[in-house]
Amino acid sequence: KNEVEQSPQNLTAQEGEFITINCSYSVGISALHWLQQHPGGGIVSLFMLSSGKKKHGRLIATINIQEKHSSLHITASHPRDSAVYICAVLLSESGGGADGLTFGKGTHLIIQP
Amino acid sequence: KAGVTQTPRYLIKTRGQQVTLSCSPISGHRSVSWYQQTPGQGLQFLFEYFSETQRNKGNFPGRFSGRQFSNSRSEMNVSTLELGDSALYLCASSLLLAGVGETQYFGPGTRLLVL
Numbered sequence: 001k002n003e004v005e006q007s008p009q010n011l012t013a014q015e016g017e018f019i020t021i022n023c024s025y026s027v028g029i030s031a032l033h034w035l036q037q038h039p040g041g042g043i044v045s046l047f048m049l050s051s052g053k054k055k056h057g058r059l060i061a062t063i064n065i066q067e068k069h070s071s072l073h074i075t076a077s078h079p080r081d082s083a084v085y086i087c088a089v090l091l092s093e094s095g096g097g098a099d100g101l102t103f104g105k106g107t108h109l110i111i112q113p
Numbered sequence: 114k115a116g117v118t119q120t121p122r123y124l125i126k127t128r129g130q131q132v133t134l135s136c137s138p139i140s141g142h143r144s145v146s147w148y149q150q151t152p153g154q155g156l157q158f159l160f161e162y163f164s165e166t167q168r169n170k171g172n173f174p175g176r177f178s179g180r181q182f183s184n185s186r187s188e189m190n191v192s193t194l195e196l197g198d199s200a201l202y203l204c205a206s207s208l209l210l211a212g213v214g215e216t217q218y219f220g221p222g223t224r225l226l227v228l
Contacts, residue, residue, distance in 0.1 A: 033217075041150075041201050043219035086156065100146065100158030100169050 003027055006087050006104035014112055019074040021107045023087030026068065033101065034061050034072050035086040043086075046072070077111045084108050115140065117206050117220035125226045131192040134223045138185050138206030144168075145187040146217060147179060150201040159202075162187050163210050191225075199227045 005024045013019055023032070034046040047054050047061040049070065054061050058077075063070040074081055087104040118137045126132050138145050146169075147159040158171040162181035179189040185206075191198055201224050205217035 035219075041203070041222040041224070043203060043205075045216050045218065048216050088156070100161060100171050101148075101156075102158070103156040105155050 003091075003102050004087055004089055004104040006085075006107050008107060009105065010108045010110075012110045012112065013077055015078060017077050017111075019077050019081070019109065019111075021072045021085050021087075021109070023070045023072070023104055024068060025070075025087075025089050027089075028092040029068075029089040030092040031090040032063055032070050033088040033090075034070075035088060037084040037086060037106070039083075046085075074109075079111045079113050082110050117204060117218050119202075119204055119220040119223050121223060122221065123224050123226075125228065126194050127228050128194055128196060130194050131190060132194060132225060133188055133190045134202055134204075134225075136187045136189075136204035136206075136220055138187070138204075139218055142206035142208055142218070143185055144207045144210050144215065145181055145185065146205045146207075147187070147189050148203045148205065149173075150203060150222075151197075151199070156203075159189065161210070168210060194227045196227050199225060201225075 003026050007022045032049045035043050036046050037043045049063040058075045060073040084106040086106045088101040120135045136145055144163045146161040148156050150156045159173055160167055160179050161169040165181045176192045181187045201222045203219055203222045205219045207215035207217045209215050
């Protein structure tokens, strides 16, 4: 059973569209990360959240601890946003311990010009 | 500041051999975590080292091991390679323990192919 579920798995959109990627988890966590991976493998950490909302440029990340759900939004999407977006959680003690990050399978995003 | 570097970037080995991968963290970072990424399993946590001590370990067999040196550089070793060990191996560094929710900075990865 996957403790971290992402949706959608694949998303193709037109340049300028508002993008939402969702992440749900089933256990208690102490932090949630959103990561971006470009073709070739390089990973960039976008956000780390334990509550509320964070914004960086056109990217917004929110988390609802009670509902065990987080969303990553991209406003005014651009072809350079095309990448795999990965949600990862750090389990809390009640969630089973903090033995490193547990990852979702990722969302493959393609933004067409 | 220079980013996280990993060497080598690409590696081809045969079954039964052993391999050592290297990771140099961002200057001043004391924690290095290692991850394996495969098409089937996605990203999985291998282990984390902080101040030369293994602090956390993922669910991997004992063939996977690592160490960290006093300058925070880290190596991971895989012995008796199996075909299923073919993967992208990523390391990430952070100032403090990643387990307390620190932002991690990832290296470019080492792509290992086992034949």
